[in-house]
Amino acid sequence: MTSFEKSLQEGRFTVTVELSPPKGTAVAALVESARSLFPHVAAFNVTDNQSAVMRLSSLGAAKCVLDAGGDVIFQVTGRDRNRLALQSDLLAASVLGIGNVLALTGDHVTCGDHPGAKPVFDLDSVHILEAIRELNSGRDLAGNALDGSTSLFAGAAVAPDYEPFDLQWMKMEKKIASGARFFQTQASFSAEAIERLARRADAFPAAILAGVLLLKSPAMASYINRRVPGLNVPDEIVGRLASADDPLREGMAVASEQIARYRGICHGVHLMTAGREDLAAEILDPR
Amino acid sequence: MIITRSKDPEALSLALARHRKVALVGCGLCATTCETGGEKEVRQVAVELEAAGKSIQAELMVDGVCHKRLLELLSRKEKESLAGAEAILVLACGSGVQTAGEVFEQPVFAGVDTLFLGQIRKHGDFREVCSLCGDCILGEETSICPITRCPKGLVNGPCGGAEKGACEVDHENACAWIEIFEERDRKGSLDCLKEIRRPRDHSRHTQPGRVKTSRR
Numbered sequence: 001m002t003s004f005e006k007s008l009q010e011g012r013f014t015v016t017v018e019l020s021p022p023k024g025t026a027v028a029a030l031v032e033s034a035r036s037l038f039p040h041v042a043a044f045n046v047t048d049n050q051s052a053v054m055r056l057s058s059l060g061a062a063k064c065v066l067d068a069g070g071d072v073i074f075q076v077t078g079r080d081r082n083r084l085a086l087q088s089d090l091l092a093a094s095v096l097g098i099g100n101v102l103a104l105t106g107d108h109v110t111c112g113d114h115p116g117a118k119p120v121f122d123l124d125s126v127h128i129l130e131a132i133r134e135l136n137s138g139r140d141l142a143g144n145a146l147d148g149s150t151s152l153f154a155g156a157a158v159a160p161d162y163e164p165f166d167l168q169w170m171k172m173e174k175k176i177a178s179g180a181r182f183f184q185t186q187a188s189f190s191a192e193a194i195e196r197l198a199r200r201a202d203a204f205p206a207a208i209l210a211g212v213l214l215l216k217s218p219a220m221a222s223y224i225n226r227r228v229p230g231l232n233v234p235d236e237i238v239g240r241l242a243s244a245d246d247p248l249r250e251g252m253a254v255a256s257e258q259i260a261r262y263r264g265i266c267h268g269v270h271l272m273t274a275g276r277e278d279l280a281a282e283i284l285d286p287r
Numbered sequence: 288m289i290i291t292r293s294k295d296p297e298a299l300s301l302a303l304a305r306h307r308k309v310a311l312v313g314c315g316l317c318a319t320t321c322e323t324g325g326e327k328e329v330r331q332v333a334v335e336l337e338a339a340g341k342s343i344q345a346e347l348m349v350d351g352v353c354h355k356r357l358l359e360l361l362s363r364k365e366k367e368s369l370a371g372a373e374a375i376l377v378l379a380c381g382s383g384v385q386t387a388g389e390v391f392e393q394p395v396f397a398g399v400d401t402l403f404l405g406q407i408r409k410h411g412d413f414r415e416v417c418s419l420c421g422d423c424i425l426g427e428e429t430s431i432c433p434i435t436r437c438p439k440g441l442v443n444g445p446c447g448g449a450e451k452g453a454c455e456v457d458h459e460n461a462c463a464w465i466e467i468f469e470e471r472d473r474k475g476s477l478d479c480l481k482e483i484r485r486p487r488d489h490s491r492h493t494q495p496g497r498v499k500t501s502r503r
Contacts, residue, residue, distance in 0.1 A: 157447060
């Protein structure tokens with residue numbers, strides 16, 4: 001059992017932090033960010049060509065963080081690889097000692113820096129979860145027996161602000177039925193939406209980690225409202241950042257407040273600090 | 288209906304740089320409806336090419352450039368006018384262009400870009416609704432194809448990215464999965480959507496496809 005899974009099993013308020021691999025081979029900063037957060041964080045999510053921007057693969061980056069001593073959540077999307085490659089990579093993850101996987105559909109290539117690339121989407125997130133379940137059982141998706149199975153703890157994402165919510169919930173049930181045992185939510189600034197999700201999920205064998213995004217500036221909040229699909233920053237918070245003397249510290253305060261609110265509602269939080277991992281410790285434990 | 292889009296006239300002149308005497312072939316079927324390869328468009332392209340210094344040998348129409356027998360008949364009927372052509376510019380879909388390549392001696396050039404299999408919503412308004420996957424799932428569950436109308440082709444949708452019902456990839460489009468959900472809700476069969484759908488079997492449509500029926 002991974003230490004991340006153990007933390008959830010033991011009912012501890014579990015914190016995960018998102019790390020973005022470099023666009024290149026310079027991994028020192030990534031490893032250092034992780035190291036500095038070891039005592040505070042149960043596991044580090046390593047993103048997979050996030051927003052369809054080409055970066056060091058999540059498999060390679062996850063291995064670097066694992067070697068440095070941290071538990072990792074290997075993020076895998078259906079955008080870039082077909083079912084052969086995805087299963088291969090899941091086997092590789094297992095061999096390399098990676099124990100947690102987050103199965104995602106993936107942002108479309110058009111929003112990234114290689115917009116002419118062929119979008120794959122051979123498997124959706126539900127299928128990726130099925131693949132993990134099969135590989136864990138010693139079979140591949142075509143029913144062939146494996147020479148050595150995996151032992152992966154699988155999770156998925158959910159968008160708490162999504163409307164119609166029943167449709168998103170329907171998908172979430174499919175993910176749980178396919179083996180997802182933890183969910184990291186998209187960042188949300190609506191406590192009501194997170195609560196609604198947590199209440200519905202209570203009867204299911206899945207832990208909920210609420211997504212918390214650090215807003216670094218009013219410009220970032222505006223950008224999100226204009227350009228980032230499925231994420232919305234309420235006017236009240238944009239206003240707080242705009243009128244603050246130190247918008248970054250205000251953004252940290254907003255994040256800390258959210259985390260405090262989620263303590264009673266969720267099994268943990270998934271913190272996204274958008275490059276400012278150095279501030280994560282203070283957000284989690286504000287002075 | 289196969290939806291095509293006219294190529295830029297400058298691009299056409301450039302492609303035909305090595306050939307001065309050109310014959311044009313348009314299509315009375317899809318390309319006429321799309322207004323990219325009908326009689327009118329053939330005339331217009333002829334005018335543009337003449338202005339660019341080409342000599343137009345023939346302006347021909349056939350009801351289905353992709354129909355090889357019809358094209359062979361046309362090629363025999365118009366033997367004389369075609370004799371002088373150094374190249375054939377085809378204002379029809381890729382199927383028509385390649386059929387022309389099999390029928391004519393001269394090099395053939397595509398005069399339009401072939402885009403998609405479309406629904407004609409009204410005059411000049413075409414939408415892609417079918418991607419010719421070879422394994423039609425439309426029926427009980429939905430009459431909206433998620434493979435085509437969802438840019439990610441999700442069979443277990445939605446993704447998390449829709450904003451106010453609009454697709455994250457193209458805000459001009461509604462999220463296909465929200466549309467499917469609302470359709471099922473209206474028809475009282477939401478339960479159909481709860482079943483997990485298998486990944487697509489791409490072997491149902493391996494390119495290039497071929498169907499041969501026996502004569503009855």
